[in-house]
Amino acid sequence: xxxxxxxxxxxxxxxxxxxxxxxxxxxxxxxxxxxxxxxxxxxxxxxxxxxxxxxxxxxxxxxxxxxxxxxxxxxxxxxxxxxxxxxxxxxxxxxxxxxxxxxxxxxxxxxxxxxxxxxxxxxxxxxxxxxxxxxxxxxxxxxxxxxxxxxxxxxxxxxxxxxxxxxxxxxxxxxxxxxxxxxxxxxxxxxxxxxxxxxxxxxxxxxxxxxxxxxxxxxxxxxxxxxxx
Numbered sequence: 001x002x003x004x005x006x007x008x009x010x011x012x013x014x015x016x017x018x019x020x021x022x023x024x025x026x027x028x029x030x031x032x033x034x035x036x037x038x039x040x041x042x043x044x045x046x047x048x049x050x051x052x053x054x055x056x057x058x059x060x061x062x063x064x065x066x067x068x069x070x071x072x073x074x075x076x077x078x079x080x081x082x083x084x085x086x087x088x089x090x091x092x093x094x095x096x097x098x099x100x101x102x103x104x105x106x107x108x109x110x111x112x113x114x115x116x117x118x119x120x121x122x123x124x125x126x127x128x129x130x131x132x133x134x135x136x137x138x139x140x141x142x143x144x145x146x147x148x149x150x151x152x153x154x155x156x157x158x159x160x161x162x163x164x165x166x167x168x169x170x171x172x173x174x175x176x177x178x179x180x181x182x183x184x185x186x187x188x189x190x191x192x193x194x195x196x197x198x199x200x201x202x203x204x205x206x207x208x209x210x211x212x213x214x215x216x217x218x219x220x221x222x223x224x225x226x227x228x229x
Contacts, residue, residue, distance in 0.1 A: 003226035004045040008037045008075065009069060014076045015052035015094070016169035026096065032079065034167070035098060039140045041165055044104040046078060047225040048163050053103065056080045060164035061219035063087065065181040068223050080104070080224075088213050089187045091152045092145055093119065097168040099155075100142035104162025108143060109133045110150035111205065120185050120209050128152060129202040136164075151205075153188065186212050 002010075015030040043049070047069065052157040055063050062085040066078040081087060081104075089111070099108070116175055131150060135158070136143065155164075172184050191206035 003066070004037075004041055006227055006228050007227045008034070008041060011037050012069075012074055012076060012167055018073075023110055027132050031096070034140060035144065038098050038100045038165065038167065041100055042138070043163060045114060045225070046102070046165065046223075048078060048080070048103060052221070053080070053161045053163070055221075056082060059219055060216065061217055061227070063216070063218040064221050065218045066221045066223050068165075068225070069228055070171055072170070074167060075171040077168075078102075078163055079166060080161050080163045081157035083101075083162075085160070086154055086156040086215055087191075089152055090155040091120070091185050091187070092147075093151075093183070093185075094147050094166060095145065095151070095168050095170060096147070097166065098128045098142045099136075099145075099163045099164050099166055101136040101140055101162065102138055104157060105159035106136045106158045106162045106164065107158050109132050109154050109156075110143070110145070111152035111207070112148070112150055112201075113152070116203070119183070122185075122209050122211070124208070125190065125210045126206050126207050128186075128207055129198075129201045130192070130205050131198045146217055146229050154216060184212075185209050193205050 011034045012115055015026070015034045025195055064080040068076040068078060072214065075201060110131045111128040111129070114129060136139055145153070187207040190207050190208045192203045195201050
């Protein structure tokens with residue numbers, strides 16, 4: 001009998017696994033099915049237990065990462081933030097993604113670029129819209145990002161350690177065409193003005209592309225959950 005994480009992995013392969021092939025198309029039904037499956041994933045399904053979370057508490061890194069699966073089409077990983085830690089604002093160039101909290105509580109600030117263009121250069125300023133922050137816990141549905149919508153975010157652990165399962169396609173280091181790197185760029189807010197009557201958009205912000213903050217780093221842990229194949 002297939003495990004929940006194996007079923008999820010198979011659907012992720014069906015959704016994203018042929019994106020390098022000529023004529024690849026992202027089918028909404030596959031995307032929706034993947035979202036429904038990730039919403040059912042629990043900490044127990046990937047063996048994120050008290051022992052692992054207790055280790056996250058006491059080790060020095062602000063964040064621990066477990067890579068469940070990675071190929072040139074997608075990454076499935078578990079991120080664990082210590083209590084009070086914020087993952088700095090960063091982008092997901094050309095990516096579709098899901099984020100499902102499986103333990104603890106996080107607050108997410110998401111941003112949508114005002115204009116979409118090529119890779120952003122270091123120290124370049126860009127304009128974006130900030131959405132209303134959302135609070136997620138293990139019973140919350142997964143949040144979604146696309147190349148055009150909510151592609152930037154920062155994640156703060158407000159009850160932790162907090163763990164969340166990520167699916168990203170394509171992975172960092174590969175752009176959407178498969179022809180070159182898709183690096184992660186970090187940002188800080190340099191200016192903002194409120195937006196009114198704009199639904200869940202609360203601000204227009206000026207962002208500056210920066211290096212990763214030196215105090216933010218991660219510790220890698222081995223995946224010990226059910227095998228995928």
